[in-house]
Amino acid sequence: MTLLIGGVELGGTKCVLAVAKSPIDILYRAVIPTGNPQKTLQGIFDFFSGYELNRIGIGTFGPVILDSESKNYGLLISESKKGWKGINLFKEFSSNSKAKINIDTDVNAAAIGEYNYGAGRSCQALIYITIGTGIGGGVLVDGKSYTGNFHLEMGHIQVPNPDNFEGVCRIHGDCWEGLASGPSIEARWGVSPLELPESHQAWEKEAELLASGIVSIIANHSPDRVILGGGVMKQKHLFSMIRSKVGEMWNDYTPLASPSELIVEPGLGSDSGIIGALVLGIGGPAQI
């Protein structure tokens, strides 16, 4: 009997689902909106109900308890996504499936996907940052999630805010996510980022804010590579602007890889997260 793996990338806006024979051999997939928990979970279980899954890997938005020894493993502990505080993903999935379940953050899952099959191969210290509805970051050391005693929340670092924009983070106002996520661009300029032309001053500002945060992450992790994904980074012209500003700001203080090696696009396009969730499904890698 073939081993069947279920993959779930539970994001703030949408939930990507896959049934696969291996992380890069996906048989069936679906995307459903992330709405209220009841409806969203029902949608997930409906999709999976047609398959006999042996294992399920989940990459989820946080904050979520990742300690698999904890009785609260899989519990979403904050209202970062309205209605989800108190939902325990491990319990929900366990009561609905006999599959072995493995949970990590959505950004760690994306980093894991990229480390195994994408732009992060062989990186000893790998960062994946998504800039979209929110900002989140995952760190892998030798392919393993670096979680500290909980998990990282790199989107909520503090960054310079010279024009005192109030920011849009529901928890912190003007943290990095509050100042540089997709919704913050819309709040600042009154136009969706999708409609802003490449020449708009918004992108200079956005590149500056993103570079500030990336410099702080470099100072905190000394990475080989920083992969930038998420909806905002579909604006490809941001890459060269960010590379150049990070170089100026860091000012050669410690040796970095060349700009185009250090700051890169995902190798798996939009599939980093779901492929990483499937890697989690097959049991790897552990956290440090």
Place this chain on the structure above:
Amino acid sequence: MTLLIGGVELGGTKCVLAVAKSPIDILYRAVIPTGNPQKTLQGIFDFFSGYELNRIGIGTFGPVILDSESKNYGLLISESKKGWKGINLFKEFSSNSKAKINIDTDVNAAAIGEYNYGAGRSCQALIYITIGTGIGGGVLVDGKSYTGNFHLEMGHIQVPNPDNFEGVCRIHGDCWEGLASGPSIEARWGVSPLELPESHQAWEKEAELLASGIVSIIANHSPDRVILGGGVMKQKHLFSMIRSKVGEMWNDYTPLASPSELIVEPGLGSDSGIIGALVLGIGGPAQI
């Protein structure tokens, strides 16, 4: 024959030296100013010349190459301390002593001292930050230095700078070190921090700046504990101010230890670094 360990804490202002039977059984010690490299190294070797050392542990300011496989192991690569760029500590010590030599950053050494004998015992994710002439931070995961592909330089993160103070960092101007180190307090208020009374508004500003950086470090590492050392933190009233501001800024986003468990004074007073250097001397711990 008793094993004799040499310890060196090479800081930006002074160099602490010790000869010991074990990291907490120090037989002889000395403090010399960190001046130009020739004079300082001569002072170190003069002090050690009376002892037959088996091992030497060095905690040094950076940026320094820590990869012991590299032919440049021990090389100081930046002019963070005037005159020291290009000095190779491993070569200097090797040509002067038969002892086995082990090098880490000064802040990792301090964290190692605290993890083994001080306020960081049993911490899975431990941060040590020094706020003095400069700002630096070391991170240990299960007692091992977390260095990424080089080593961290957490003092050089970017932080909010609402009053656009130009900062004093020689490399970055208004990075965290540039805004919140001891010399920046003096540059901002025109008075040495030692002469500022507890009621001076400088401390409110300093606590705010330090809390900003600590919040970013929490978001990047999810630590059990953050130990704050260095000359500026001899102003003990800063601790409660910082604890309260970190709590306000983080806003319970992820679970933290109670404020007085999370942010603490060094358990070893001013000896964290030299004791950690001696732990390095006896061969532990390795980096991850």
